[in-house]
Amino acid sequence: MRGYLARRCLLGIGQVLALAVLVFLLVEALPGDAAVTIAGDDPDPGRIERLRVEMGLDRPLGERFADWLGSLLTGDLGASAISGRPVTDVIGAGLGVTVLLAGVTLTLLVPLSLGVGVLAARRPGSRLDRVLTTVFVGLHAVPEFALAVPLVLVFGLGLMWLPPTAVGADPLLDPLVLVLPVVVLLARPVCSVARLVRAEMVRAQDSEYVRHAVRLGLSPRRVRWGHALPNAVAPAATQLARTVDWLLGGVVVVEAVFVLPGLGTALVDSVAARDLPVVQGLTLVFGATTVAVNLAADVVAFRLAPRAGVAV
Amino acid sequence: MSLPSTFTRRGMLGLTAGLSLAALAGCGAREGSTATAGDPRPGGRLRAAFAGGGAKETLDPHLANLFVEAARSKALYDKLADLGDDAAPVPRLAERWEASPDLRTWRVTLRQAVFHDGKPVRPADVLASYARILDPKGSFRAKASLALIDLPNSRAVDDRTVEFALTRPFAEFPNALAAFSAYIIPESTTDFSRPVGSGPFTFASFTPGRSTLLARNGDYWEGAPHLDELEFVLAGEESARVSALLGGQIEYAHDLSPVSARGHEGRMSVVRAPNSGMQAFAMKVDRAPFDNRDLREAMFLLTDRQQLVDAALAGAGQIGNDLYGKGFQYYAEDIPQRTRDLDRARFLIRKAGAEGLSVALRTSTAATGFVEAATVFAEQAREVGLDIKVATGDKDTYWADTLDNGSLSSFRSGAMPIESHISGRLLTGSTTNTTKWKRPEFDAAYNQTVSTADPAERTRRYGDLQRALHAEGGYLFWGQADWIVGTAQRVGGVRPAPANTLDWARFDRVWLG
Numbered sequence: 001m002r003g004y005l006a007r008r009c010l011l012g013i014g015q016v017l018a019l020a021v022l023v024f025l026l027v028e029a030l031p032g033d034a035a036v037t038i039a040g041d042d043p044d045p046g047r048i049e050r051l052r053v054e055m056g057l058d059r060p061l062g063e064r065f066a067d068w069l070g071s072l073l074t075g076d077l078g079a080s081a082i083s084g085r086p087v088t089d090v091i092g093a094g095l096g097v098t099v100l101l102a103g104v105t106l107t108l109l110v111p112l113s114l115g116v117g118v119l120a121a122r123r124p125g126s127r128l129d130r131v132l133t134t135v136f137v138g139l140h141a142v143p144e145f146a147l148a149v150p151l152v153l154v155f156g157l158g159l160m161w162l163p164p165t166a167v168g169a170d171p172l173l174d175p176l177v178l179v180l181p182v183v184v185l186l187a188r189p190v191c192s193v194a195r196l197v198r199a200e201m202v203r204a205q206d207s208e209y210v211r212h213a214v215r216l217g218l219s220p221r222r223v224r225w226g227h228a229l230p231n232a233v234a235p236a237a238t239q240l241a242r243t244v245d246w247l248l249g250g251v252v253v254v255e256a257v258f259v260l261p262g263l264g265t266a267l268v269d270s271v272a273a274r275d276l277p278v279v280q281g282l283t284l285v286f287g288a289t290t291v292a293v294n295l296a297a298d299v300v301a302f303r304l305a306p307r308a309g310v311a312v
Numbered sequence: 313m314s315l316p317s318t319f320t321r322r323g324m325l326g327l328t329a330g331l332s333l334a335a336l337a338g339c340g341a342r343e344g345s346t347a348t349a350g351d352p353r354p355g356g357r358l359r360a361a362f363a364g365g366g367a368k369e370t371l372d373p374h375l376a377n378l379f380v381e382a383a384r385s386k387a388l389y390d391k392l393a394d395l396g397d398d399a400a401p402v403p404r405l406a407e408r409w410e411a412s413p414d415l416r417t418w419r420v421t422l423r424q425a426v427f428h429d430g431k432p433v434r435p436a437d438v439l440a441s442y443a444r445i446l447d448p449k450g451s452f453r454a455k456a457s458l459a460l461i462d463l464p465n466s467r468a469v470d471d472r473t474v475e476f477a478l479t480r481p482f483a484e485f486p487n488a489l490a491a492f493s494a495y496i497i498p499e500s501t502t503d504f505s506r507p508v509g510s511g512p513f514t515f516a517s518f519t520p521g522r523s524t525l526l527a528r529n530g531d532y533w534e535g536a537p538h539l540d541e542l543e544f545v546l547a548g549e550e551s552a553r554v555s556a557l558l559g560g561q562i563e564y565a566h567d568l569s570p571v572s573a574r575g576h577e578g579r580m581s582v583v584r585a586p587n588s589g590m591q592a593f594a595m596k597v598d599r600a601p602f603d604n605r606d607l608r609e610a611m612f613l614l615t616d617r618q619q620l621v622d623a624a625l626a627g628a629g630q631i632g633n634d635l636y637g638k639g640f641q642y643y644a645e646d647i648p649q650r651t652r653d654l655d656r657a658r659f660l661i662r663k664a665g666a667e668g669l670s671v672a673l674r675t676s677t678a679a680t681g682f683v684e685a686a687t688v689f690a691e692q693a694r695e696v697g698l699d700i701k702v703a704t705g706d707k708d709t710y711w712a713d714t715l716d717n718g719s720l721s722s723f724r725s726g727a728m729p730i731e732s733h734i735s736g737r738l739l740t741g742s743t744t745n746t747t748k749w750k751r752p753e754f755d756a757a758y759n760q761t762v763s764t765a766d767p768a769e770r771t772r773r774y775g776d777l778q779r780a781l782h783a784e785g786g787y788l789f790w791g792q793a794d795w796i797v798g799t800a801q802r803v804g805g806v807r808p809a810p811a812n813t814l815d816w817a818r819f820d821r822v823w824l825g
Contacts, residue, residue, distance in 0.1 A: 032709025040377060041678075041725075042453060043712035044743035050451040083370055085520065093521065149551075157558050164559035165552045167361055168523055168545030259547045259556070261522045269364075269521070269548075272708050 008298070012291035019287040020280055024065055027276050033057050034081040034274045055081045068280060077284075078277040080270075087281035090266055095285075097171050097262035101254070102247050104178060105185045109243065113190045113236070117197025118229060124202045133198070140191035144253045148184045155180060166260045181258045185250050189243040196239050200232030207231075241297030245290050349581075349804025349825035356824035357541035358803070360564035360817075361553045364546025369520050372504040373495035374445055374452045379566060382492070383817035384544055387526055389495035389509035392420060392438065393486050394814035397587075399729045400641035401486035402814055405433060405496055405510065409489075415481035415765055420489070422472045425533040427498050428514045435468030440499040456736070456743060457491035481763040483770060484731045492728075492812060512537045512820030521546060537820035538805070554798065563800040563824065566817070569680055570628035573796045580798045581806075584628065587639040587727070588795030588810035591625070591632070591685065593673070594714070594723040595786040598748035601669055602719055605784045610660035612788055613653045614696050615689070621791045624685035628796065632789040635778050637730040639792075642771055644778040657696045670699040675722040678710035681793070682722040715746055723787065727810035734758055734777060738785075747786025754780060 035051035036043065052058045071078055077087035120132040139147075156164025163169065166177040204210055205228055213223045252264035259265075263282060270278035362380035369378070373385035392406040403409070407423040425433045443463055445452045465477035478485065488494070498508055507515045512534070513526035524544040530536045545562060547553045553565040554572045557580055565580075573582045595602035595611060602608055617631035630638070633650055637643050661667055675686040683704055690700040700720070705713060714721040723746060725733065736742055739758060740750040754777070761773035781787070795811045802825040809815035 030709075031706045032712060036709045036712040038377065039712060041711045042744060043715045044456060045715070046743060047451050047453075047455070048712065050449075054451060083520070093519075152555055156555060160559065163561060164555040165547065165561060167547045167552060167556035167561050168359055168543065169561070170522075256549060257552065259549065259552045261546075265521070265548075274708070 005299070008295050012288075012295055015291055016284060016287040020283055021065070023283040024068075024276070024280060027271070027274065027279055028061060030271075030274065032274060034276065037273045038082065057081070064276075068277070072284075077281040080275050080278050082273050082275045082278075087277050090270075090278050091263065091281055091285060094261060094263040094266045097260050098251055098255070098264060100171060101178060101181060101185065101251060101260065101262060102244075104182050105189075105247060106244065108182065108186060109189055109193065110240070112186065113193035114197055114229070114233070116190065117194040117232075117236075118201055118224065120194070120198040121201035121205065122224075124205075129198075133195070136191040136195045136198075139187050140195075142187070144184050144188070144250050145257055147187055148180070148254070148257045151180050151184060166258050171260060177258070177260075181254045181260060184257075185247065185254050188250070189247070193236055193239050193243065196236050197232055200235055201228055204228040204231050237300060238297060241293055241300075244293045248286055248289065349802055349823065351825075352538055352805065352823045353825060354538050354823070355540050357543060358539050358564060358819065358822060358824060359543045359545055359562040360566065360819065361545050361547045361556055361562045362566045363550075363553075364521065364548050369546075370504070371507050371515075371518060371524075373497065373507070373509070374441075374454065374493055376493040376495075377453065379811065379817075380544055380546065382812060383566070383819075384524055384526075385493065385495055385509075386511065386817060387513040387542060387819055388507050388511045388515060389497065390425070390433075390511055391491075391494050392422075392489035392496065394490050395727065395729065395812070396814055397809050398639060398641045399637065399727050399810075399813065401484075401490045401729070403486075404490075404814075405438075406486075406489060409486055411483070411485065411765070413765065415483050415485075415763060416478050418476045418478065418485050419469065420474045420476065422474065423533055424472070425510045426531060427510050428508045428529060429498070431498065432471075433496060433510050434471060434499075435474040437499045438474050438496055439463070439466060439468065441496045442494070444497070445494060452493065454491045454494040457488045457732070458494060460485075460488070483762050483764060484729065487729045487731055490729075491732075513542050516541070532820065534820070538823035539819065542819050557798050557800065560800070563803050564806070564822075565798040567811075568796045568798045570626035570794070570796060573628070573798060574626070576798070579801075581801050581803065583797045583799065583806045583808050585795040585797075585808040585810050585816070586630065587637075587792045589629075589679075589793035590636055590638075590725045590789055591620075591629070591681070591791040591793055592723040592725075592787045592789040593686075593689065594721050594746045595788065596719045596746070596748045597784075597786040598750065599719055601664075601666055601671060602786065604664045604666070606660040606664040607666050607669075608784060608786065610657040610664065610666075610696070611693075612650055613657040613660070614693055614698070615788060615790055616652050616692050617790045619692070620685055620688055623688045624681040625791060625793045626681075629791050629793040632791045634782055634785070634787065634789050636725065636733045636787065636789055637727075640727070640730055642730045642774040644775045644782070646775065647779060647782050650782075654696055661696060661698065666698070668697055668699065670701065671720055672701045672703045672718060673720045673722070674703050674705055674714050674718045676705045676707040676710040678707040679722070679724045682724070685790075686722055715744060721746070724793075726812050728812075730774065730778075731762060735762075738781070749781075749786050 034055055035048045035057055038051055039048050068078060079086050080090060116132060120129045123129060152164045155162045162179050163177045169177045171178050210223060210228050213227050252267060255262045255264035256268055267282045364380060373389045376382050376385045390405045392404060393401040394404050396402045405423055405425055406420045409418055409420045411418050422433060427433060442458055442461060445454045445458055446463060460479050460482055462477040462479050467475050469475050512529050512532040514529050516525040516527045518524045526542045528537050528540050547556060550569055554568060554576060556562045557565040558576060595608055597603055612634055621629045621631055632638060633647060673686050673690060675682045677683060686702045690702050693700045737744050737746060738749045739755050757777055761770055761777060764770040764773060797806060799806055803822060804825055805822040807815040
C-alpha cells in the first residue's frame with residue numbers, strides 16, 4: 001500500500017508539471033502577450049517594446065520557463081507580470097472564497113443527493129419518483145450560467161430575497177451572497193449523484209439480501225438505510241470524486257457570473273491579460289487539487305475493493 | 313435503468329415552461345419605485361461598480377489604464393488641466409496658462425492647493441511628476457503626450473509658477489497638461505500603497521480585485537465632496553453590474569449596454585453622454601484594395617449610417633460624417649453630412665475595377681457592438697456587389713493586431729481633442745496610425761496649424777485638415793455612441809459627460825438623496 005501511494009504521488013507530481021509545461025505553451029501560443037494587453041487600445045509599438053523589456057518578455061521562451069521552474073523548486077511562484085504582486089498573494093487572496101464556495105457545495109452535496117436519491121427509490125415508479133427523475137434529467141441538462149440567470153431574476157431582483165451578485169461584498173463576512181452561487185453549483189452534481197443513488201438503491205432493494213432482511217422482520221427504515229444504502233453508495237463515491245474535478249470548472253463560471261473574487265475569477269483575468277506567472281501559479285493549484293482528489297478517490301476505492309494487480 | 317414512463321417531452325416542456333414563467337414573474341415585480349435624488353445633500357457612501365482588471369489593478373496614477381483606474385486616480389489626484397465636454401482643455405491645478413508669442417515657452421500658474429498630507433502643491437511636484445512620466449526607461453502612457461517638453465530647460469519661476477520650455481512651437485500645449493494619466497504626485501513619491509494626492513477624496517483602503525474605499529477630503533480646493541465615502545468595486549460582466557444596481561448592492565454602474573439601459577430605465581436612472589464613443593471602420597490607405605481613392609469614396613457612399621446606429625448601437629447614438637470628434641472644439645461643422653448614394657458607389661467601384669471584390673473585415677468583441685456593426689456593414693456592401701467577410705479575432709490583443717495587419721477593421725475611440733487624434737493617428741510618425749495615412753503635405757499642414765497662435769486662423773486650418781480627411785481619409789466614422797451610466801434613483805449630480813473628460817466620474821459632485 002505504501003509503495004503504491006508513493007508511486008501514485010510521484011506520478012501526480014509528474015502530471016502537474018506536465019500540465020504546467022502544457023499551459024505555458026498554450027498561453028504562449030495565444031496571440032499577443034502581457035505587454036500587448038497592457039497597451040490595449042493604444043498599441044504604440046515603441047511602448048509595447050519597452051514594456052516587454054521591463055517584464056523580461058524579450059527573453060527566449062526556454063529561458064523564461066527554466067527560470068520559472070528554478071524558482072518553483074525554491075518555493076517561489078514569481079510575481080504577476082502586470083501588477084508585480086507576488087503570485088502567492090494573488091492565490092492567497094482568491095483561495096478563501098473558492099475553498100468556501102467548493103466546501104459548502106460539497107458539504108451539502110453528499111446528504112442532499114443521498115437523501116433525494118433514497119427518497120426517489122422508495123417506491124420506484126411512484127408519482128414522486130417520476131417527478132424527481134424528471135427534475136434530475138431536466139436540471140442536469142441546464143448549464144450553470146443558464147440556471148444562474150433565472151435564479152438571479154427571481155430571487156435576486158424579483159422577490160429580492162437574496163443578493164443577486166457578490167459585487168463589493170466579502171463572502172466571509174456576508175455569507176448570504178453565497179446562497180445563489182452554491183445553489184447553481186449544486187444543481188447539476190446533485191442530479192447526477194442522486195440519479196445514481198436512486199438506480200443503485202432500486203437494484204439493492206430488489207436483491208436477495210434485502211428481501212432476506214425484510215423476511216427477517218427488520219424495519220423498512222433499517223433495511224433501507226442500514227443495508228441497501230451502503231451497497232448503493234460505492235458507485236456514487238467515485239461519481240463524487242469526479243464531481244470535485246468538475247466543480248473546479250463550475251467554480252470559474254459561477255465566480256464570473258456572480259462576481260466572486262476567487263481563483264476562478266483570477267484565472268479568467270490572468271488569461272485575458274496574458275499574465276503568465278499568475279496563470280502558471282493557478283494551474284499548479286488547480287492541477288494539484290485534481291490529482292490529489294483523484295488519488296484520494298483511488299485510495300478509497302482500493303480500500304473498498306483491493307485489487308491484486310495494483311496493491312503491492 | 314429505464315426511464316420512467318412519464319419522462320416525456322411534455323415533462324421536459326413543463327419544467328422549462330415553469331422556469332421561464334418564474335423568470336417572467338421576477339421581471340414584473342417591484343416596478344415603479346419612485347425614490348429621487350432631490351437637492352444636494354451631504355453624507356453617505358456611494359458604491360460605484362466598474363468593469364475590472366482583477367489582480368492587475370494598480371494605485372499608481374501614472375500607470376492608470378482601465379476606466380476604474382482613471383476614475384480612482386481622478387478621485388485621489390488632479391491634473392494641471394482636464395478636458396471639457398467638447399474636449400477643450402479646462403484649467404484644474406493650473407489656475408491659468410500663458411504662452412510666449414513663439415508658442416515655445418508656457419507659463420503655468422498653479423492654484424493654491426494642498427496634498428492630503430497638508431503640504432502645498434508646488435512647481436517642484438509638477439516637474440517631478442512629469443520627469444517620472446518622461447523617464448526614458450519608463451513606459452507610462454502619458455509619455456507620448458508630454459514628450460515635447462524640454463524638461464532640463466523647464467523651471468520653477470516662483471512658489472506657484474512653472475515655466476515649460478517646449479522643443480517646438482505648440483499652440484495646444486494645454487492638451488498635454490490634460491493628457492490621460494498625467495497626474496500630479498508629491499515630489500519623490502515612490503510608494504503608492506497609500507496614495508497621497510490633491511484630489512477630492514483621500515485614501516482609506518484597497519483590496520486588489522475587490523474594492524477601494526476613499527474618504528471625503530474636506531480641504532479640497534474646489535470645495536469638499538457631498539459624499540462621506542466613495543467605494544469602487546469591480547464587476548467584469550455588464551449583466552452583473554446591472555443586477556447589482558437593481559438589487560441595491562451598488563448605486564453607480566459604469567458602462568451599460570443600450571439594451572440594458574432601455575430595459576431597466578424605470579428602475580434605475582440612466583445617464584447618456586452623447587459624442588462619447590466614435591465608431592468607425594478603418595481602411596489602410598497604403599495597401600490594396602483601399603490604396604484606391606475611388607474605392608474608399610465608394611465605401612463612404614455605400615454606408616447606411618442610420619441603420620448602423622440603430623442596429624449596432626441599439627439606437628443609442630448619432631450618425632457620423634466620417635470625421636472624428638463631432639461636437640468637439642475645432643470640429644468642421646460646415647462640411648455637409650455625407651449620405652448614402654448607391655448609384656455613385658457602384659460607379660466608383662466600377663471605376664476602381666473592384667467589382668465583386670472580396671475583402672476581410674477584421675473585428676472582435678473588444679468593444680460593444682463591433683461584431684454587430686461589422687455584420688450589418690457587410691450586408692450593406694453586398695448591395696453594391698462587394699463581398700465583405702467578417703473575421704472575428706481575439707479581443708484581448710485586437711488593437712495591436714489591427715494596427716498593422718489586414719486592410720479593413722472595426723475601430724472606435726474615446727474622447728480626446730481633435731489635435732490628439734490627428735497627432736496620434738494621422739501623421740507619418742504617429743505611433744498608432746491604423747489607417748497608414750502618411751502624407752508629407754498633411755504633416756506639414758498639421759505642423760503649421762499647431763504653430764498658429766491666432767485662434768481663428770488655427771480653427772480655419774483645422775477645417776482644412778478635416779476636409780482632406782473627409783474627402784479621402786481611411787477612417788469611416790459612421791457614428792457616435794452614447795456613453796451609458798446607470799445609477800440608483802436617489803443618486804443626484806451625475807452629469808452626462810463623455811468618458812475620460814473632466815465631468816465623467818466626478819464623484820465629488822455627486823450626492824445620495
